[in-house]
Amino acid sequence: MNTILVTGGAGFIGSNFIRYALEDAGFKGRLVNLDKLTYAGNPENLSDMQKKYKGRYVFVKGDICDFKLLERLFKKHRFDAVVHFAAESHVDRSIFGPKDFIETNIHGTFALLETARQAWAGRKDVRFHHVSTDEVYGSLGRTGKFKETTPYDPRSPYSASKASSDHLVMAYHHTYGLPVTISNCSNNYGPYHFPEKLIPLVILNALEGKPLPVYGDGLQVRDWLYVGDHCAAIWRVLRKGRTGQTYNVGGASEKYNIDVVKGICAALERQAPSAANPALKGKKYLQLITYVKDRPGHDRRYAIDFSKLRRELGWRPSVTFKEGLERTVAWYLANPAWVKNVKSGEYRKWLNKNYRR
Numbered sequence: 001m002n003t004i005l006v007t008g009g010a011g012f013i014g015s016n017f018i019r020y021a022l023e024d025a026g027f028k029g030r031l032v033n034l035d036k037l038t039y040a041g042n043p044e045n046l047s048d049m050q051k052k053y054k055g056r057y058v059f060v061k062g063d064i065c066d067f068k069l070l071e072r073l074f075k076k077h078r079f080d081a082v083v084h085f086a087a088e089s090h091v092d093r094s095i096f097g098p099k100d101f102i103e104t105n106i107h108g109t110f111a112l113l114e115t116a117r118q119a120w121a122g123r124k125d126v127r128f129h130h131v132s133t134d135e136v137y138g139s140l141g142r143t144g145k146f147k148e149t150t151p152y153d154p155r156s157p158y159s160a161s162k163a164s165s166d167h168l169v170m171a172y173h174h175t176y177g178l179p180v181t182i183s184n185c186s187n188n189y190g191p192y193h194f195p196e197k198l199i200p201l202v203i204l205n206a207l208e209g210k211p212l213p214v215y216g217d218g219l220q221v222r223d224w225l226y227v228g229d230h231c232a233a234i235w236r237v238l239r240k241g242r243t244g245q246t247y248n249v250g251g252a253s254e255k256y257n258i259d260v261v262k263g264i265c266a267a268l269e270r271q272a273p274s275a276a277n278p279a280l281k282g283k284k285y286l287q288l289i290t291y292v293k294d295r296p297g298h299d300r301r302y303a304i305d306f307s308k309l310r311r312e313l314g315w316r317p318s319v320t321f322k323e324g325l326e327r328t329v330a331w332y333l334a335n336p337a338w339v340k341n342v343k344s345g346e347y348r349k350w351l352n353k354n355y356r357r
């Protein structure tokens with residue numbers, strides 16, 4: 001593999017993946033990051049990579065729905081692989097307005113598949129890896145885990161759009177022989193996570209003394225996966241996974257939401273005690289927990305069986321939830337400038353200045 005197209009590389013997982021490929025996996029070729037820079041895309045996540053790997057890391061601002069742009073990029077860079085992260089990713093936003101989810105997650109994936117099929121013209125030494133979610137499998141009861149063979153049962157506009165994209169990817173494999181793989185993973189957390197999602201939202205709200213919103217009874221379960229472990233899994237599937245296969249990726253860390261929030265409060269008390277934080281006005285972080293109205297159609301429990309990935313490719317998560325949470329809290333405390341930019345919309349001004357077309 002000489003040249004990889006990464007879509008959505010300015011987002012949370014995509015930027016961690018680019019960093020992982022260049023710094024940890026020892027990838028020596030070129031990575032082209034195609035990202036539209038929606039509210040969730042932040043090129044600042046990779047500004048150091050841009051400097052360090054000049055020429056080997058290339059950023060292109062653009063939309064995966066833009067066929068002409070995709071054709072131009074495939075012609076110019078002769079990609080050997082695509083790692084497709086670009087998506088609208090937030091369930092709550094999909095409930096308020098599903099349109100962008102249908103556009104990017106379904107039409108955008110189709111545009112990429114079709115462009116790859118034409119550009120690669122039957123080549124077998126290439127790979128299209130699609131990054132998907134455990135949410136396509138629906139919601140679990142108290143027991144059981146999602147396997148690769150679990151029937152799809154998406155229940156939110158977000159998960160329905162991801163399920164559609166997964167079906168398109170597999171259809172391109174079965175119909176046209178496109179060498180594809182899919183990974184379906186559980187909730188990621190770690191550095192560069194946009195603060196609309198539970199863990200970064202709670203960390204940053206707590207530091208400002210704001211309420212920590214817990215939906216419904218807080219007894220929903222998610223299986224938390226440290227983002228670095230996820231990137232290692234994707235890299236392994238990309239290099240060694242069997243084409244036409246799906247691999248589930250999980251963190252072996254099932255937690256009730258309320259326990260996640262309490263865990264963050266405990267980590268903050270260790271690393272940035274509330275007693276020394278004037279925003280807390282004498283309260284403990286735990287006292288900020290506020291139960292709020294539930295998310296409509298809220299899936300109760302997710303849990304992942306990743307035994308196929310372990311058996312076939314030798315992957316397993318390496319970071320425990322406790323360790324991952326400590327690291328994540330430490331990262332947010334150590335990066336106030338990133339937080340300030342993301343929260344203030346400053347990076348948007350920076351974007352307009354740097355990526356004016």
Ligand code: NAD
Pocket residue numbers: 007008009010011012013014034035036037038039040041042062063064065084085086087088089090104108131132133134162184185186187188189194
């Ligand atoms: P994110 O929202 O942080 O990043 C998405 C990125 O895609 C952003 O940089 C955004 O600018 C870009 N993008 C959006 N629309 C685009 C378009 N039309 N063209 C080009 N770029 C576009 O998302 P994330 O959390 O990093 O998730 C990445 C992928 O992983 C998604 O496909 C998501 O469904 C999947 N996933 C995420 C999680 C998780 O816990 N975050 C878990 C399972 C699967």
Ligand code: DAU
Pocket residue numbers: 089090091092132133134135185186187188196197198199201213214215216220221222257295302
């Ligand atoms: O399972 C994988 C999915 O995980 C990914 O496909 C999605 O892209 C990603 O956003 C994530 O979806 P969730 O909806 O699970 O993530 P979120 O962080 O929004 O919510 C995690 C849980 O916490 C969920 O049960 C809802 C709850 N929650 C969320 C927020 C933002 C709260 O209780 N309060 C909140 O304020």
